[in-house]
Amino acid sequence: MTVAPKREDYDVVVIGAGPAGLAAAAISAEAGLSTLLLDENVGPGGQVFRAISSTPVTDRNQLGADYWVGADLVQSLRASSAEVIHRATVWSLDRNLDIAVSVGGASAFVKAKRVILATGALERPFPIPGWTLPGVMTAGAAQTMLKSSALVPDGRTVIAGQGPLLWLLAAQILRLGGRIDRILDTTERGNYIAALPHAFAFLTSPYFAKGLSMMREVKAKVQVVSGVTELAAAGDLQLANVSYVASGKRETIPADLLLLHQGVVPNVNLAMAAGVEHHWDELQLCWSPVLDASGNSSVAGIAIAGDGAGIGGANAAIVRGRIAARAAVEALAPAAVAKLASMATLRADLAKAERGRVFLDTLFRPAPQFRIPSGDTIVCRCEEVTAKDVLDSVAIGATGPNQLKAYRRTGMGPCQGRLCGLTVTELMAQARAKTPQEIGYYRLRAPVKPITLAELAAVPKSEADVKAVVRG
Amino acid sequence: MRTDYDVAVVGGGLLGSAIAWGLGRLGKRVAVLDEGDITKRASRANFALVWVQSKGLGMPAYTIWTVQASQAWGRLASELKQQTGLDVSLQQNGGFHLTLGDDEFGQRAELVKRMHNQNGAADYKMEMLSASEVKKSLPLIGPEVSGGSYCPLDGHVNSLRTFRAFHTGFKAFGIDYFPEQPVSAISKSGGEFKLTTPKGELRAAKIVLAAGNANQTLAPMVGLSAPMGPTRGQIVVTERTMPFLPHPLTTIRQTDEGTVMIGDSKEDELDDRTLKHSISAVMTDRAQRMFPHLARLNVVRSWAGIRVMPQDGFPIYDQSETHPGAFVACCHSGVTLASNHAFEIARMVAQGALEPELVGAFSASRFGGAGTANNSGY
Amino acid sequence: MFKRSEQDKRPPVQIFVDGVAIAARQGDTVSAALLASSCDARRSTAVSGAPRLPYCMMGVCFDCLVTIDGVGNRQGCLVPVAEGMQVEIQKGKREIGK
Ligand SMILES: Cc1cc2nc3c(=O)[nH]c(=O)nc-3n(C[C@H](O)[C@H](O)[C@H](O)COP(=O)(O)OP(=O)(O)OC[C@H]3O[C@@H](n4cnc5c(N)ncnc54)[C@H](O)[C@@H]3O)c2cc1C
Numbered sequence: 001m002t003v004a005p006k007r008e009d010y011d012v013v014v015i016g017a018g019p020a021g022l023a024a025a026a027i028s029a030e031a032g033l034s035t036l037l038l039d040e041n042v043g044p045g046g047q048v049f050r051a052i053s054s055t056p057v058t059d060r061n062q063l064g065a066d067y068w069v070g071a072d073l074v075q076s077l078r079a080s081s082a083e084v085i086h087r088a089t090v091w092s093l094d095r096n097l098d099i100a101v102s103v104g105g106a107s108a109f110v111k112a113k114r115v116i117l118a119t120g121a122l123e124r125p126f127p128i129p130g131w132t133l134p135g136v137m138t139a140g141a142a143q144t145m146l147k148s149s150a151l152v153p154d155g156r157t158v159i160a161g162q163g164p165l166l167w168l169l170a171a172q173i174l175r176l177g178g179r180i181d182r183i184l185d186t187t188e189r190g191n192y193i194a195a196l197p198h199a200f201a202f203l204t205s206p207y208f209a210k211g212l213s214m215m216r217e218v219k220a221k222v223q224v225v226s227g228v229t230e231l232a233a234a235g236d237l238q239l240a241n242v243s244y245v246a247s248g249k250r251e252t253i254p255a256d257l258l259l260l261h262q263g264v265v266p267n268v269n270l271a272m273a274a275g276v277e278h279h280w281d282e283l284q285l286c287w288s289p290v291l292d293a294s295g296n297s298s299v300a301g302i303a304i305a306g307d308g309a310g311i312g313g314a315n316a317a318i319v320r321g322r323i324a325a326r327a328a329v330e331a332l333a334p335a336a337v338a339k340l341a342s343m344a345t346l347r348a349d350l351a352k353a354e355r356g357r358v359f360l361d362t363l364f365r366p367a368p369q370f371r372i373p374s375g376d377t378i379v380c381r382c383e384e385v386t387a388k389d390v391l392d393s394v395a396i397g398a399t400g401p402n403q404l405k406a407y408r409r410t411g412m413g414p415c416q417g418r419l420c421g422l423t424v425t426e427l428m429a430q431a432r433a434k435t436p437q438e439i440g441y442y443r444l445r446a447p448v449k450p451i452t453l454a455e456l457a458a459v460p461k462s463e464a465d466v467k468a469v470v471r472g
Numbered sequence: 473m474r475t476d477y478d479v480a481v482v483g484g485g486l487l488g489s490a491i492a493w494g495l496g497r498l499g500k501r502v503a504v505l506d507e508g509d510i511t512k513r514a515s516r517a518n519f520a521l522v523w524v525q526s527k528g529l530g531m532p533a534y535t536i537w538t539v540q541a542s543q544a545w546g547r548l549a550s551e552l553k554q555q556t557g558l559d560v561s562l563q564q565n566g567g568f569h570l571t572l573g574d575d576e577f578g579q580r581a582e583l584v585k586r587m588h589n590q591n592g593a594a595d596y597k598m599e600m601l602s603a604s605e606v607k608k609s610l611p612l613i614g615p616e617v618s619g620g621s622y623c624p625l626d627g628h629v630n631s632l633r634t635f636r637a638f639h640t641g642f643k644a645f646g647i648d649y650f651p652e653q654p655v656s657a658i659s660k661s662g663g664e665f666k667l668t669t670p671k672g673e674l675r676a677a678k679i680v681l682a683a684g685n686a687n688q689t690l691a692p693m694v695g696l697s698a699p700m701g702p703t704r705g706q707i708v709v710t711e712r713t714m715p716f717l718p719h720p721l722t723t724i725r726q727t728d729e730g731t732v733m734i735g736d737s738k739e740d741e742l743d744d745r746t747l748k749h750s751i752s753a754v755m756t757d758r759a760q761r762m763f764p765h766l767a768r769l770n771v772v773r774s775w776a777g778i779r780v781m782p783q784d785g786f787p788i789y790d791q792s793e794t795h796p797g798a799f800v801a802c803c804h805s806g807v808t809l810a811s812n813h814a815f816e817i818a819r820m821v822a823q824g825a826l827e828p829e830l831v832g833a834f835s836a837s838r839f840g841g842a843g844t845a846n847n848s849g850y
Numbered sequence: 851m852f853k854r855s856e857q858d859k860r861p862p863v864q865i866f867v868d869g870v871a872i873a874a875r876q877g878d879t880v881s882a883a884l885l886a887s888s889c890d891a892r893r894s895t896a897v898s899g900a901p902r903l904p905y906c907m908m909g910v911c912f913d914c915l916v917t918i919d920g921v922g923n924r925q926g927c928l929v930p931v932a933e934g935m936q937v938e939i940q941k942g943k944r945e946i947g948k
Pocket residue numbers: 482483484485486487488489505506507508511512513514515516517518519520521522523653654655656682683684685686690704705706707736777778779780801802803804805806807808809
């Protein structure tokens with residue numbers, strides 16, 4: 001399925017084939033709109049339903065019922081007339097809804113009447129000392145390998161951080177016979193109290209019972225240390241040990257693999273490059289796009305669904321995908337709307353899916369020392385820039401991430417700020433006693449993902465373009 | 473905010489920074505007023521050439537000024553290194569302009585001839601080379617390269633590090649840098665200039681307007697003029713690769729970090745937020761025809777910058793008759809001319825008057841009201 | 851660091867890492883195959899030469915860069931293995947012509 005798009009124009013182009021994108025594309029196509037779904041991965045599913053149609057993990061209980069929901073979504077998409085292209089990397093989207101997509105080493109250009117961005121989330125950076133050492137990975141990375149290749153840790157393994165995904169991963173690793181030596185829970189003690197007022201909604205949400213039983217399952221087999229307030233990885237050219245402080249006591253344990261996780265944040269690169277307005281979300285501590293109730297962004301014709309619209313989890317993502325698709329159908333083929341679930345029903349579904357979210361966000365709000373590093377700890381992995389380097393730049397007058405780029409090249413490597421952007425914003429905000437909103441973010445530009453020079457060179461060009469470049 | 477300064481420099485780009493640094497070096501008490509994080513700033517978007525060849529057709533004084541800057545750059549780089557520990561990676565071993573096909577070669581040869589024939593210009597030994605001669609210095613060129621021009625004075629520098637070095641140097645010289653304080657009004661009374669910013673008023677005995685294209689609106693506040701005709705330039709940059717390019721080219725250079733920069737278009741467009749991929753395509757296509765191995769490299773970023781461009785393309789340095797002590801400075805090649813700004817312009821501002829024999833040709837009086845066509849060599 | 855679960859019944863695929871054959875499975879990405887094997891897959895960075903292994907496995911961090919079939923700086927975590935694929939561990943900046 002790595003062939004170029006069949007047409008140059010589509011009613012709806014959906015970018016990202018996770019829960020939001022799968023749901024959106026199916027509805028849009030069923031309503032008769034010409035629909036194209038593009039995704040960078042080998043198969044559908046996004047992060048939650050990764051490898052849903054190819055996973056070697058055949059025992060259904062091991063990945064859990066929530067995972068297999070994805071199979072139904074894929075089925076309804078396949079039953080629809082949506083055109084789906086995998087291993088298709090969108091590297092440019094602009095306010096005219098022109099899309100450049102790289103497929104099989106060549107770029108195609110398509111224009112959409114509406115774009116639904118469903119590019120999902122990334123794991124929040126976890127900049128502790130030693131986080132660039134070989135042997136330190138994200139929990140999501142381990143889960144990706146588990147789902148798509150049935151791989152599990154077998155060396156001395158430590159999982160550190162917090163959040164629902166961490167417990168899910170631990171349970172899955174254990175079910176598949178993998179090894180976990182210790183779990184270091186970094187949830188701040190104070191968060192339990194802060195989250196209390198929101199507990200009722202959570203207790204009556206589907207997360208509650210599932211979460212509790214999963215934690216029990218894991219705690220029966222693995223030593224869990226809670227209240228971890230400091231964390232560092234160390235080793236010479238390779239992870240050798242993990243040290244931490246819990247309840248005021250420091251301990252160092254040998255380790256081959258450290259899996260880090262402290263929640264996920266919206267993947268904003270494509271939306272920001274397209275000029276979509278974002279704001280700093282104080283609760284989720286990340287940039288979220290400014291959207292109306294149907295997911296429409298500040299750029300006319302671009303809607304955002306799923307975790308890219310603000311973290312809400314898989315169920316909310318599916319509903320948000322449906323809402324964005326319904327809005328597209330309303331705009332482009334009003335006659336077809338009658339067959340779809342009403343907006344009121346969808347909004348009620350969304351409210352249900354989002355129930356308990358505030359509790360989780362409050363409870364699992366990562367502690368400042370794990371978000372805002374100091375000293376020699378690396379902030380920008382690509383350009384190897386440390387926290388101290390950033391602070392030195394503030395001292396000579398850097399007011400925000402863009403001036404910092406000029407001084408230090410942060411965010412100028414291939415990851416284009418995905419693993420340093422939030423850290424840089426928060427670190428500069430703290431140093432300058434400003435809010436992250438005031439500090440701002442990198443200005444992002446195409447290509448949003450690298451493409452080869454030859455591929456860029458092959459883009460069609462006019463006489464005027466040549467004139468703008470060639471001069472004696 | 474301190475309100476008594478010898479000089480207030482408006483604009484903290486490469487121009488303002490070089491002049492302020494130069495004034496600080498002479499012991500002056502200097503304030504630099506600048507905008508914030510997101511602003512049009514050519515100093516962060518440029519191609520970083522320290523470039524001599526083909527500069528100054530139509531104005532021999534500009535050729536002389538450019539050659540002087542190129543020769544003073546080594547001193548600037550070493551002073552910055554000594555003061556800040558930062559190596560700005562100045563490399564001045566000659567630069568090329570490559571041509572593709574016979575027509576381009578012919579046109580370039582014609583230009584070289586016209587430069588040589590121009591009376592009064594400094595001789596900077598720009599010459600045409602055949603493809604096989606070019607290949608001796610640049611072994612990886614492709615078969616479509618028909619030759620090019622070469623000038624031994626040309627070079628390049630890490631311009632972002634230069635920018636950082638100036639700002640680091642501010643500290644050592646006691647220069648106050650005030651970001652997020654754009655100047656909205658300027659007046660003079662009691663022998664002092666008053667500059668209005670969102671955070672209050674700042675007073676200084678002299679001012680230097682180095683606010684890039686914004687000089688157009690600031691200059692008339694103090695009886696000066698700076699007719700600007702900004703253009704847009706797009707640049708593409710690749711991931712880091714092993715060193716392969718021992719000399720900079722007008723349109724391709726490899727940075728000391730290993731990335732390959734490919735530039736730069738010249739468009740009438742003034743929006744730096746959107747990019748034209750078709751223009752990047754022309755630039756990258758030409759780059760891969762010059763060096764076929766570049767085709768496989770990954771492009772990690774592209775951007776557009778708005779050039780600070782006086783209407784005829786040549787620099788403007790001027791002093792006010794109605795408001796003595798007010799100076800204006802703006803030019804396109806702020807990287808190339810940084811040494812002159814740090815040493816010469818700063819010295820003249822400190823002493824209170826521009827020297828006509830050095831920079832008289834660059835007075836805005838040359839515009840005489842009407843605009844002029846740009847034929848400065850870009 | 852990682853082992854394969856016994857239930858994995860996917861057909862084997864052979865790839866070569868710096869000339870040495872390793873056993874992968876159909877559907878593995880290059881990075882997953884490297885991490886499942888016992889080979890030393892640490893690349894060194896283009897900036898300081900520091901050693902790195904894949905970090906995110908989802909195409910974000912670019913710490914999985916490898917040379918695949920002669921083309922440098924490919925994201926190993928996004929490229930599926932293919933029979934006979936030649937993988938090289940990168941040291942430092944991408945080489946000319948790769
Ligand atoms: C695409 C491109 C390629 C280039 N390539 C080269 C090259 O290869 N070699 C070379 O020598 N030069 C090159 N240049 C030019 C060089 O970058 C500029 O000459 C130089 O940066 C100009 O410096 P400046 O200080 O005048 O302007 P800028 O760098 O733009 O700085 C102006 C500053 O003034 C501030 N400002 C504006 N208004 C106000 C106000 N009201 N109050 C206070 N502050 C204000 C702005 O925020 C900004 O910081 C290039 C430029 C571009 C765009």
